[in-house]
Amino acid sequence: MGTENPSAPSRAQSAAGGNPTRPRHHTAGVVHENTRHTTRFVVIGNHLTQHKELSLLAIGLGCHIQSLPTGTPVDIKSLAARFKEGATRIAAALRELETHGYLRRERVRTATGRIITRTISCNQPGHRRRPADTDCPTPPRTAHRPEPRPRKALPAVPQPTQAAATALHQQATDLLTGLRRHDPRLLLSATDTAHLAPGVIAWLEREVTPTTVRHALTTDLPDDPLRRPAALLAHRLTAQLPPPPPYRTPATPPPVRHALRTCDGCDRAFRTPGTETHCRDCRTAAAAPPA
Numbered sequence: 300m301g302t303e304n305p306s307a308p309s310r311a312q313s314a315a316g317g318n319p320t321r322p323r324h325h326t327a328g329v330v331h332e333n334t335r336h337t338t339r340f341v342v343i344g345n346h347l348t349q350h351k352e353l354s355l356l357a358i359g360l361g362c363h364i365q366s367l368p369t370g371t372p373v374d375i376k377s378l379a380a381r382f383k384e385g386a387t388r389i390a391a392a393l394r395e396l397e398t399h400g401y402l403r404r405e406r407v408r409t410a411t412g413r414i415i416t417r418t419i420s421c422n423q424p425g426h427r428r429r430p431a432d433t434d435c436p437t438p439p440r441t442a443h444r445p446e447p448r449p450r451k452a453l454p455a456v457p458q459p460t461q462a463a464a465t466a467l468h469q470q471a472t473d474l475l476t477g478l479r480r481h482d483p484r485l486l487l488s489a490t491d492t493a494h495l496a497p498g499v500i501a502w503l504e505r506e507v508t509p510t511t512v513r514h515a516l517t518t519d520l521p522d523d524p525l526r527r528p529a530a531l532l533a534h535r536l537t538a539q540l541p542p543p544p545p546y547r548t549p550a551t552p553p554p555v556r557h558a559l560r561t562c563d564g565c566d567r568a569f570r571t572p573g574t575e576t577h578c579r580d581c582r583t584a585a586a587a588p589p590a
Contacts, residue, residue: 341366344422347401356388357395364402364420373418400424453491454533456498457540463504464497471499474509478532481517484525491529498536506544515539 347353347361364373375393379386396402403419459467475492478485487495502512516532525531557570564581577585 342422347422350399353395353399354392356384357392360389360392361396361401361420364396365422367420373420374416453494453527453529454537456495456533456536457501458497459500459504464500467500467503468496470509471496471503474499474513475532478513478517481513482520484520485517485528485532487529487532495529495532495536498533498540501540502536505541507541 343362343365347365348358350358353361360378367373375386375390378389378393382389384392393402397404401421401424403421405417405419406414407417408414472492475487475495478487499512502515503509516535520531557572559568559570560573561568562578562581563576564585565578567578567580569578575582
């Protein structure tokens with residue numbers, strides 16, 4: 300008994316017509332005979348060459364434009380002189396490419412004041428990149444400069460009493476402007492200093508020394524660059540605000556000591572608010588009834 304061939308099919312295969320799920324081998328389709336390009340070639344995406352909405356003229360014109368060197372004229376007159384389709388069909392194809400994002404036209408002003416139309420070819424619509432240099436100056440942006448975004452307000456800081464704010468304002472300002480000597484990143488503007496000064500005064504009002512306030516603001520700063528140092532300082536002034544000092548009973552004021560003056564009756568020196576002209580003995584004697 301001979302050895303069975305393991306690679307042989309177990310049963311005869313049916314014809315292709317009897318097995319509809321079997322893929323058919325077409326012999327009439329295109330067969331590619333490719334040779335690798337090393338010079339004078341351009342890479343074009345299948346999304347353009349096999350686009351389902353572009354006309355054949357638009358696809359061909361798009362491939363042609365992408366293959367041109369930078370600075371080559373691609374206006375309707377130049378393309379109509381190069382191809383025989385005519386200006387009308389070429390203009391329609393350009394509009395198709397522009398609609399689907401393969402072309403973009405921009406009007407720019409040259410250094411001499413002349414307005415020109417710059418055509419930008421996009422090999423991948425939707426992925427805008429800086430166009431290649433075409434020796435055309437960049438248009439000035441002063442006319443379309445976006446408005447600056449409003450700066451976010453600084454966090455609020457503790458507010459002192461009016462009396463303390465008046466007496467300690469200069470001391471708080473000097474403390475804030477000197478923070479940059481401890482860390483150059485704590486260089487504050489005049490506006491930021493004015494905003495933070497009341498918070499520092501609130502600390503000083505609570506009998507905290509300037510050295511303690513400076514230590515609280517400059518210790519354990521992050522190593523990363525400080526984008527808004529004033530915001531960090533405002534947060535620390537609020538989050539680490541110490542409690543008020545303990546209550547102390549006001550001391551009894553000392554008795555008033557009046558100035559000395561001479562009695563008009565006996566020339567004796569005595570202390571008086573200034574309204575009396577005679578000493579106590581002379582006033583008593585004058586008030587006593589006669590014997």
